[in-house]
Amino acid sequence: MNSNQPDTHLPRNAELIHSGRFSLVYKAEEGGRQYILKQLHPRLAGDTRAVEQFRKEASFRMDLPGIANVLEYKERDGGHYIIREYVDGVSLKEFIAKYSGRRWKRFRQHIATGICALAGSIHNAGVVHGDIKPSNILIRRPSLDPEAGPGLVLIDLGLAWQDTWRPEADPEHPLPFSMVYAAPELVLNFPGLVNAATDVYSCGLVIYELLSGRRPFDHVHPAMLLQLMIARELQPARELDKDVFGILRKASAKHLFKKPPGRFVPEELGRFLLAAQKERFQSAAELGIELEKAFFPEASSPGWFSRLLKKN
Secondary structure: OOOOOOOOOOOOOOEEEEEOOOEEEEEEEEOOEEEEEEEEOHHHOOOHHHHHHHHHHHHOOOOOOOEOOEEEEEEEOOEEEEEEEOOOEEEHHHHHHHOOOHHHHHHHHHHHHHHHHHHHHHHHOOEEOOOOOHHHEEEEHHHOOOOOOOOEEEOOOOOOEEOOEOOOOOOOOOOOOOOOOOOHHHHOOOHHHOOHHHHHHHHHHHHHHHHHOOOOOOOOOHHHHHHHHHHOOOOOOOOOOHHHHHHHHHHOOOOOOOOOHHHOOHHHHHHHHHHHHOOOOOOHHHHHHHHHHHHOOOOOOOOHHHHHHHHO
16 A cells, blocks of 8 residues: 555545554544544555554454443555544543643542553453553543543553563564653563563553653653663652652662663663562552552542452
8 A cells, every 4th residue: 555645445534633653543433423443554554563463453352441442453455444432532641731730639549540440450351551651541521520530441552462472572673662651671672571560660650640740751852761761760749749659659660770771681681670570569450559548548448459459
């Protein structure tokens, strides 16, 4: 397929809502029902690794609350398409930018524990999301009320892995990852270390940004931002009390490299990454329980996460 030519397989009413490195995302409507159409970027149509990953994404049909369901997968004339349910919502990224103040404090706390619930749900299904970030979390529009609990939806399983499938380490084809929120084992291309604790790391950074209003790592130069992602510890924020900050720092534990990681042999580098990973909460449920205790110490009965752990 020529990436410079319009795609004749797209619905006439398709509206482009996102253009990324790996895909084009459209909103469309048929029979009064809206849906999302995700197309593998035409320039990647001949890339066997990209096609394989896109097909894997289409296979994630978990039918879980709070997970945007895949409805159909199509391949036509070299094009690859995923159709998933449309969610009328506001991204967490947009929410953080627009909604602040004390009247939203409790709502934000419920969002934080809700993020852990979503991550825990897919982990229980044997899936690691691999790309938890503010733009991949939606708040359903009807629940955008500081007096109500948020209805959260986790989207975009484009970088997700199943326990039964993961790519081999390949220096020529490093793992894809998102800037700011990706764990060091993703950034440094160690697929064998990717597990639930990888998502816990990202949850910690997203919740830090949600509660503080600031990005966990930030720099105008991408190379410097990568350095911060790999080697800088999460910094205190005046908006976070000591207990909550301690929980988020544990969730995002990493090895603080004193010299560039490229100077280590892979075996030694892997040992450092694994040791730091083991310092994190090993499940999203554990992170959720600790946040629940810190946010709602007055609660007299066990919360969602306490009940979940007892079941498991």
